[in-house]
Amino acid sequence: MNNPALQGSGEGDLVQVPLSALEHYAYCPRQSGLIILEDAFADDAATVRGTLLHQRVDTPGNRGRGTVRTLHALPVWSDSYGLTGICDTVELHDDGRILPVEHKSGPYHPGGPADIQAAAQAICLEEMFRRHVPEAAVYSAADRRRHKVTVDDELRARVRQLALTVRTMHTTGSLPPPAADSRCRRCSMATSCMPKVLAGTRRYRQALTDLYTLDDFQDDAP
Template structure:
């Protein structure tokens, strides 16, 4: 596989990776490194049905599964798990996640990016979307606000800068690492101890006036 270039289209899923942890994004999209763990395998199981392209109609609402979307303006490409098209013209993307119902900014960012793509493709406003939390069997509606749209634009700009630099960001070494499938590859504890060691070593050579 070939690592992404700064001008390449950015995958919608990459926005979620970057928002969760820039180093995780870089390991996946620069280093082409990936491992599965229980969380990623559960996510794959949840997506199994919606990853199959198709549609169904219920009470006038057409639900498209695995719908390919893109934005030429932001240079985004990917797919929506489900997009609901209502008789009154409303368009409502739905992103499937395996966990319990709770707010996660990185999930909302990915959903907002889907909404931006759908708006550009259809010429219609997309004001809301939903995260379907599989463990809770419940939806969490998300308003696609101006602030959330700005976060998408800032994330895209940050990702392009990271791609241009071709440098891995430092590890987070916090609570996020516990659930990350790349923990063994990233080695956040080891690298963090190394940084502390280097800082202490540098102090040995500081000459006081």
């Protein structure tokens, strides 16, 4: 797969990693690999809900409300981290504060993959606006509220490490192994991933053993 979003533009440039790939990898490395390396994706009820939610916020433009200017579907990037993507919503406050707001259809999980994506957006905005962005937010439609994300040194280090890991996966073309755990039940890509088969679960290994094991009576056959 030749994905232009992942290609460096010149010698010494970092291969660009999409912001969404960080979240996918943080949730499940194999899911991220299937999307990036094999251009695979499948919809289910959860992904459709997410698409419908983003249709309301991903129309490019800006709006004013009181002392806040709101930008929608803002393209962002960071050359130092090698990141590129689009922010759902960015609020520009009159005191100079910049707040990226990532929209999610499902419930919020503190410290989860959504925090990684929101922090990566803040890092991109810092580089573009040359202004410190210490906070981000994740809006959960399921919770009907925003959740504050503190973009501290630890979270920044997680973003940098994940970007490096995803970049390495892309350049080597190595697809991560399946998780084969509770995440698979909620994944729209479980059919194409075949986690239980490829993970070598006990039932699969036993079936494989039985398939290639000769019965005693076969050994005695003339």
